[in-house]
Amino acid sequence: MAAEDGFPAERLFNQGFSYTYDDVICLPGYIDFSTDAVNLRTKLTRNIHLSLPCVSSPMDTVTESSMAVAMAALGGIGIVHYNNQATEQAAFIRSAKSRHIPLFADLIFKSPSDSIDSAGEFATSPCIFVTQSGNSKSKLLGVVGKSDWEKLSDKDAPVSNYMFESTVSAPSSYTFEQAATFLVARKLDYLPLVSERDGEVVDVFTKDDVERIQGYPALGMPSLDKDGNFLVGAAIGTREEDKLRLEQLVKAGADVVVLDSSQGNSNYQIEMIKFVKNTYPELDVIAGNIVTSYQAQNLIQAGVDALRVGMGSGSICTTQEVCAVGRGQATAVYKVSSVASQSGVPVIADGGISKSGHIVKALTLGASTVMMGSFLAGSSEAPGAYEVQGGRRIKKYRGMGSLEAMTKGSDARYLGDTSKLKVAQGVVGAVADKGSLLKLIPYTMHAVKQGFQDLGASSIDSAHKLLRSNELRLEVRTGAAQIEGGVHDLVYYEKKSF
Ligand SMILES: NC(=O)C1=CN([C@@H]2O[C@H](COP(=O)(O)OP(=O)(O)OC[C@H]3O[C@@H](n4cnc5c(N)ncnc54)[C@H](O)[C@@H]3O)[C@@H](O)[C@H]2O)C=CC1
């Protein structure tokens, strides 16, 4: 029996302090396996398994179709936001479910009689597709490549005059490897991927994409539904109209629904959980957000399949300042998961993740997955374009409770209902460019595996066993210990993570 050292979680988190990830530190355990032997396979909900514990947040600057596709391709999942009309949210889900490759081309369509005004029209795609309707909802007639258009003498001519009609395409069911082989073998610059069902162009795959994706770490096991399509989640609210919204989302193929509120322990959520469970018994429901055991018990009793934990911990959140309600995220995750684990309900640690070490702590303190907003919002798969500010590439990131997001939401959801008083619980800001998720997530997960190895946990389950058996030992870091734990006393340094 080893000498008593450090505190077990149940003692550390019962002293009346609200701790966040940075306040606590895990003491190392015993290593008898390699980093590569660490398996991060986990559960999002009672019935949904993921090969990575990563979830993207339902925010309008984080998760639309490109994010959902990339997250699922990596083995995590994206939750599509609902700050829009139900038809738009359903379209994001349909689009993500129709893809098999983590690409993010923003396709441009023209009808045969349209012309192309400027090279700027090719900004997001190397080619422009021509269909009868001028949108994706009809069969592909031809393609115009940017370099071909630039060589034209009469640029005002309708595209039908010069489009390339016998375009080579591949079925949208192709995997990355199949499509890459096809493109390389035929020496193509780009390859449209076309739905076998109706001939619609689902995506376009370029030579650059092949090279880019081949330069990233190998994709792990993707998150797929029973038909082999990517798993995609969707968020909704708890109002009457959200029931109608949900009907459209389920038709579009949503695999799981998140009831998105800042304080989930309400009659509105409990009623909605019951409605969803009665109407769609096959659909898993994630409720929240919550931070206490009491809140957890209520939602578990109502029949939730997972709990989303975090109130005011998010990078853009001002809830604790405005409402004086919430909890330090480490305490919240530990307390909720202690109750939820007794009923087999997985916990999603939502908000406050800015480093791989935070992910290690969240999972070690009982969470099965982490949900991230700011960590992912600077990736190329997040919605919106990059801007350059002070020589840095940045992307906009905003809270869903910011005035700006609420105004947009009310316009879309409540058809311009501006009569309600709105008080912000979030801010509008920006985050730094992080490149593609296809690189960011594998490196981050490798760092998490290194943390697990140090702890002596070869899986998320074994980390939870160490926690519950009190073998996991923790301590609170003083302010000085936190400074010591970071980089210090250097005149100059460059921090490059991978
Ligand atoms: N995790 C966090 O710390 C926080 C997250 N947020 C995010 O901001 C967004 C908005 O959050 P909330 O303001 O909590 O949204 P919400 O729509 O759940 O709640 C807004 C207000 O409407 C009320 N309400 C909900 N359903 C109702 C019904 N059926 N009938 C009557 N009243 C009803 C609620 O009680 C609340 O007062 C969400 O995306 C949320 O995730 C906002 C603040 C904190």
Ligand SMILES: O=c1[nH]c(=O)c2[nH+]cn([C@@H]3O[C@H](COP(=O)(O)O)[C@@H](O)[C@H]3O)c2[nH]1
């Ligand atoms: O108090 C809040 N006001 C807001 O406007 C807001 N918008 C999002 N969220 C929550 O923050 C989480 C993302 O946090 P991170 O950027 O730290 O990952 C998200 O997943 C949400 O739980 C909000 N909280």
Ligand SMILES: [K+]
């Ligand atoms: K905060």
